[in-house]
Amino acid sequence: MKRASRKxxxxxxxxxxxxxxWLGATLVGALWGCAPETLEQLPIERLAFVPGGQITVxxxxxxxRIPLLVDRxxxxxxxxxxxxxxxxxxxxxxxxxxxxxxPEHPAVGMDLAAAxxxxxxxxxxxxxxxxxxxxxxxxxxxxxxxxxxxxxxxxNTLELGLYRATPVGTFxxxxxxxxxIFDLEGNVAExxxxxxxxxxxxxxxxxxxxxxxxxxxxxxxxxxLGHSQPLYRFLQDRVEVHAVELGSTYRSSxxxxxxxxxxxxxLEANADEYSDRSYEVRLRAVGxxxxxxxxxxxxxxxxxxxxxxxxRWLLQGAQEA
Numbered sequence: 001m002k003r004a005s006r007k008x009x010x011x012x013x014x015x016x017x018x019x020x021x022w023l024g025a026t027l028v029g030a031l032w033g034c035a036p037e038t039l040e041q042l043p044i045e046r047l048a049f050v051p052g053g054q055i056t057v058x059x060x061x062x063x064x065r066i067p068l069l070v071d072r073x074x075x076x077x078x079x080x081x082x083x084x085x086x087x088x089x090x091x092x093x094x095x096x097x098x099x100x101x102x103p104e105h106p107a108v109g110m111d112l113a114a115a116x117x118x119x120x121x122x123x124x125x126x127x128x129x130x131x132x133x134x135x136x137x138x139x140x141x142x143x144x145x146x147x148x149x150x151x152x153x154x155x156n157t158l159e160l161g162l163y164r165a166t167p168v169g170t171f172x173x174x175x176x177x178x179x180x181i182f183d184l185e186g187n188v189a190e191x192x193x194x195x196x197x198x199x200x201x202x203x204x205x206x207x208x209x210x211x212x213x214x215x216x217x218x219x220x221x222x223x224x225l226g227h228s229q230p231l232y233r234f235l236q237d238r239v240e241v242h243a244v245e246l247g248s249t250y251r252s253s254x255x256x257x258x259x260x261x262x263x264x265x266x267l268e269a270n271a272d273e274y275s276d277r278s279y280e281v282r283l284r285a286v287g288x289x290x291x292x293x294x295x296x297x298x299x300x301x302x303x304x305x306x307x308x309x310x311x312r313w314l315l316q317g318a319q320e321a
Contacts, residue, residue, distance in 0.1 A: 019026060031166060037286060040125045042274075044274065047069040048071075048180065048301060049179055052066050055137065058234060058239040060202050062134070063131075065262070066262050067263040067264065067297050068260045068262065069262075071174050072104075072182060076104055076168055077101045080096070080107035081103075083121055086121075089117070094117050094254070095114065101165070105168070106165050107256050108253050108291035109252065111248065119259045125259065126257060127262070128194070129243070132192040132220045132273060133220075133241065136221070136231050137231050137232075143230040143233075145175070145184040145231070146173065146174055147177075150313060153171070154173040155171050155174045155245065156171060156183070157186040157222075159227060163225070164224060166187060174186070185222055186223060189226075189256070191257045192217060194216055194217060194218065204240070204244055217248060217266045218241070218246060219244045222242060226254075263294075275285050280309070287315060288318065288320050288321045291318055294315075294319055
């Protein structure tokens, strides 16, 4: 296992913020006796566990071949500004064309290369279109991230008339079931790659066959500038996805990103970083959030690395869920 060079404080800090926002801050703050707005969170507390699997919709398959760790929230300006400060990236190699906004709001305005560079800096990557749909629709092939029927005020879409982004995680009713992931239907759209997903019969919503260019990336989900839509819908011999086809140099004030990573690889690489006993309570809480669906992977990791405390603590929490 790779020994990480960073250590994450296990203490409360005045004025600390995070993209994990109110949900994680409230949960972990309750465990550690800190006010939600003063808690510094661990990176693992900002990641949801999504098991591998697949579903068939129409003539195509939505799938993730491997278990993933997924950002619960869209990447915020605080996270993006931290990246720019740490790397010295400018507008052409990692910045955006949109001025930095409030720290808890989603970062927007980056092109595809900048989005990929940010994800790589975090040792993560952008999801594929297939993975993004699997994360949002789940094994029940839901038509909305939160269920099979639309729910009022579940997302920041044009129906609300806000005409601007809101802090990530604001729309509690729009979260996915179980270990929650937020803002998949609205707020800002998100970069996703077509890298390994060329299923026939699928198109971005509102695109006809002649207009489809087969570009490398789509902007998935909706935004505050678009109407509420299902994740996919059937239209004659096609299935349309709630997405917009984008060129790699496209930039917009309503397109941002979230990152994913191979769950097994990330946990192996970061096991040593979470070996201190003072993390046990917090990591068991993470395991409870991930639930029983993470058990198979965690058992396998325990067999491979019997001395790694991280995997045992996560599994204990998963078994308590």
